[in-house]
Amino acid sequence: MPLFIGSHVDLVAPDYLIHAVETSIKNGANTMMIYTGAPQNSIRKPTEIMKIQEAHQLMKMHGMPLDKIIVHAPYIINLGNTINPETATIGVTFLIRELTRVQSMGFSTLVLHPGAHVGAGSEVALASISERLNQVFAEDKTNVTIALETMAGKGSEVGIRFEEIRYLIDHSDHPERLGVCLDTCHIHDAGYDVQDIEGILKSFDQIIGLDKLKVIHINDSKNPKGAKKDRHENIGYGAIGFEALTRFVHHPQLAHLPKILETPWIDELTPYAKEIAMLKSKQLIQGWRETIK
Ligand code: FE
Ligand code: FE
Ligand code: ZN
Numbered sequence: 130m131p132l133f134i135g136s137h138v139d140l141v142a143p144d145y146l147i148h149a150v151e152t153s154i155k156n157g158a159n160t161m162m163i164y165t166g167a168p169q170n171s172i173r174k175p176t177e178i179m180k181i182q183e184a185h186q187l188m189k190m191h192g193m194p195l196d197k198i199i200v201h202a203p204y205i206i207n208l209g210n211t212i213n214p215e216t217a218t219i220g221v222t223f224l225i226r227e228l229t230r231v232q233s234m235g236f237s238t239l240v241l242h243p244g245a246h247v248g249a250g251s252e253v254a255l256a257s258i259s260e261r262l263n264q265v266f267a268e269d270k271t272n273v274t275i276a277l278e279t280m281a282g283k284g285s286e287v288g289i290r291f292e293e294i295r296y297l298i299d300h301s302d303h304p305e306r307l308g309v310c311l312d313t314c315h316i317h318d319a320g321y322d323v324q325d326i327e328g329i330l331k332s333f334d335q336i337i338g339l340d341k342l343k344v345i346h347i348n349d350s351k352n353p354k355g356a357k358k359d360r361h362e363n364i365g366y367g368a369i370g371f372e373a374l375t376r377f378v379h380h381p382q383l384a385h386l387p388k389i390l391e392t393p394w395i396d397e398l399t400p401y402a403k404e405i406a407m408l409k410s411k412q413l414i415q416g417w418r419e420t421i422k
Contacts, residue, residue, distance in 0.1 A: 135160035136390040136401040146184035156402040160387040162199040208261035209244025209254030232271040243288030259300035266303040278310040281318035281359035291336040308343035320355035371413040
């Protein structure tokens with residue numbers, strides 16, 4: 130099996146999905162993650178204009194399997210907001226439409242940040258999220274998986290511990306529609322020891338089940354373990370370090386999963402071609418950020 134590695138890439142008019150695929154190919158990627166529009170809002174253009182068929186052909190030619198491509202929901206969605214329930218209601222409506230968009234683009238996994246309690250406490254938020262997800266699945270007719278992302282614990286985020294993700298799966302009317310996105314920066318910021326990949330996978334398997342894992346976000350972190358900051362760092366420049374991240378990329382139990390980089394750009398320049406090359410080859414180039422300027 131090849132290694133499936135890529136990064137977040139933008140849909141840019143007028144070529145949209147073709148642009149995203151071309152960018153990924155240029156970076157040496159064979160998978161990718163997209164937002165169907167701006168990540169910070171829910172304004173979306175119709176998928177009919179996004180050059181889907183042509184993009185699929187290009188993907189086929191370059192060995193990019195459709196089922197490894199990831200879509201990320203906008204991060205303004207908060208199904209856990211009970212202080213302002215309207216926010217959660219809007220989130221439900223948006224998600225129902227987004228799942229249809231994902232399916233019409235030929236993809237099958239949508240990453241979602243579980244939500245934040247905005248003062249009401251985690252338990253209230255988790256109950257709200259599971260109820261709202263049930264509303265989504267009651268209406269949605271697709272078979273797209275929602276991959277709940279493990280969060281860093283910034284602000285009032287929930288979904289920080291594996292147990293919280295487990296709660297959401299356990300309380301779902303459609304647990305078969307839920308999966309998990311593991312983010313290395315987030316779990317590190319949440320307090321997990323990312324140096325101990327075997328320990329992490331064991332605990333994930335015991336609490337959630339490794340079959341639920343659908344995608345890995347590969348990011349270094351600007352902050353020490355447990356900092357709950359969620360500030361991504363370039364590969365090899367953060368508190369996690371190159372070796373630990375390489376172990377996630379190449380672990381045999383994770384071989385079938387897409388690995389997606391969401392590391393910061395460097396002065397308007399994309400780091401992904403370099404980062405992907407280093408992770409593939411397991412060779413860190415010291416000071417690589419200087420070489421792309
Ligand atoms: Fe995310
Ligand atoms: Fe992430
Ligand atoms: Zn993050």
